[in-house]
Amino acid sequence: MTEPVFRLQDVDVTVKQGTLAATKILKGINFDIYEGDFITVLGTNGAGKSTLFNAIAGNLQLSHGHILHHGTDITQKSPVERTDYIARVFQDPKMGTAPRMTVAENLLLAEKRGAKRRLRGRNLSKEKLAQYRELTQTMGNNLDTRLQTATGNLSGGQRQALSFLMATLVKPELLLLDEHTAALDPKTSEQLMTTTNQQVTQNQLTALMITHNLADALKYGNRLIVLNAGDIVLDVRNEEKAKLSEEQLLKYFIA
Template sequence: MTKPVISLQNVVVTVGQGTQILKGINFDISPGDFITVLGTNGAGKSTLFNAIAGDLAVSEGKILHNDKDITHHSAVERTKMIGRVFQDPKMGTAPRMSVAENLLLSEKRGQRRTLRPRGLSNAKLAEYRKITATMGNNLEDRLQTPTGSLSGGQRQALSFLMATRVKPELLLLDEHTAALDPKTSEQLMHATNEQVTGNHLTALMITHNLSDALKYGNRLIVLNAGEIILDVRDEEKKNLSEDKLLKYFAI
């Protein structure tokens, strides 16, 4: 049996005066899983991501990476194996650096960044032009443009490319299309699916879009009040409908 990339064992996250946000989560993420994550506001979705990424301390339980206990590893240590794209297109990129410079910087994920990304070679620019063209939003024509001057969709596409430039062992997509208009969101979701499935990435994706949750990925989980109340995969997931999913939001 293939061992999990990440395993959460009885994970509890408590904040404030003893408020439990995650309540004894047991959850294995297998290599190649593309898991869509649903839940109402306050269900614990972002807390789950923050606990996995090391941005939030675990109060009880363990987090394992390839059977190694990383519960107390810092977020910086975990960047060596985790890529993340946030909801806000402004996060994850350096606004004053060009698109090409941001991509070059992303190749140093998990390493000491003593790099001064200036004077990119023609070969490197050609490589980046090919990569950015896969996003379908003309990002390849803006390689020398400061990232802060990009549209929201282009900047989010760049964030996605940066998170996957060095293949992560786990990719966290934290509502990465939520701030985009419907057309741009659909475009980025198509590109996301192509990259995740084509490069055999292991990914978790938070979404509030039931259609996307059903359409993409091989597995789906629903969180409610800090607990996983549904975890389905493959054929069982394919047999779900939006109406059936909505019942879990009425609990």
């Protein structure tokens, strides 16, 4: 197997260190992420799922261990520095977009991710608008008709779809999907999940997706991990993953 894109080595995360309330959330995590992996992440509340994402993205300092990117230690890199190669879509549709900027302006901002240039104006060419119209049509929720609408005036589903497009417009080396459909109604959630799978598969993105939906965890991706009390207790891929049932997964959800 080829070298991983990201490697977590003996990663511990303890919150409130040095106090009586100190709690170890991640416990010696060793985890390799390979190019093209689409990994669904399961676990009970408090299992460490969001902490894992925050550690990878640099939003939480490690108590012990290292995170490597193509073999280079990025443990001390800031979240801003990591946005050059890591993108994230959050559960809350309000996060990840600028509410006063239009849909098109948000996409232009996302297009500059990792670049040194700044936005020089808010007028977009007809060619650029046509490009964004074609892009937003792939989401299937009329986002393409709202390019000149302030993002704060979108529906939750449209705003989350925009967040997804912004995260993937410049192909990231790792896409973190942090329960990105959880705040949506069932129909909108299913639509975004279907589109997510299409985009990740067609564009060969490397992605981790937290979900509480056992059926989605089994249906999507080539790999599945289960976290329990800060440990990875299951890590399966391909044929082994395909053989799993929801009933078998339930046994890992121990109180």
